[in-house]
């Protein structure tokens with residue numbers, strides 16, 4: 112059952128986000144490669160995306176290109192020397208797909224399921240954003256997407272990932288000083 116954004120807002124705001132704890136960003140090391148994609152130095156947020164998480168969102172988007180797919184992004188958000196960095200660890204598909212992804216993701220069922228999955232599989236992670244697909248219509252946030260993002264993911268470390276499985280493009284967005292910006296780059300983490 113689809114709830115209106117207003118109803119869902121009450122549900123989500125029950126647990127306000129905790130302040131970010133300090134910690135160093137991920138670095139390359141034995142078995143771990145951290146490489147730039149695009150120009151992460153120009154971004155107002157340092158994003159470190161695990162390749163498996165990104166691939167999970169891509170696979171979900173490609174699974175059915177006749178409709179939008181989507182879900183929530185799980186990860187960590189920390190601060191290092193005044194700069195926020197987010198590690199994207201997993202894309203959790205929203206299972207209650209009834210049509211437009213941007214609507215599905217914000218239903219109470221999706222949130223309940225995502226919270227349950229987070230507690231059992233990733234007790235140390237938090238929800239750091241959401242993702243959805245735009246099959247063949249490219250990378251941007253529609254007015255509705257922007258409304259939902261501002262409403263449910265107002266923190267600077269909250270990400271919106273848009274994947275176009277047919278054009279094979281993707282992009283991350285976040286809010287910086289009240290404006291939604293596309294990240295000019297991020298760091299990709301691959302593990303051997």
Ligand SMILES: [Zn+2]
Pocket residue numbers: 213243244245251252253256
């Ligand atoms: Zn959209």
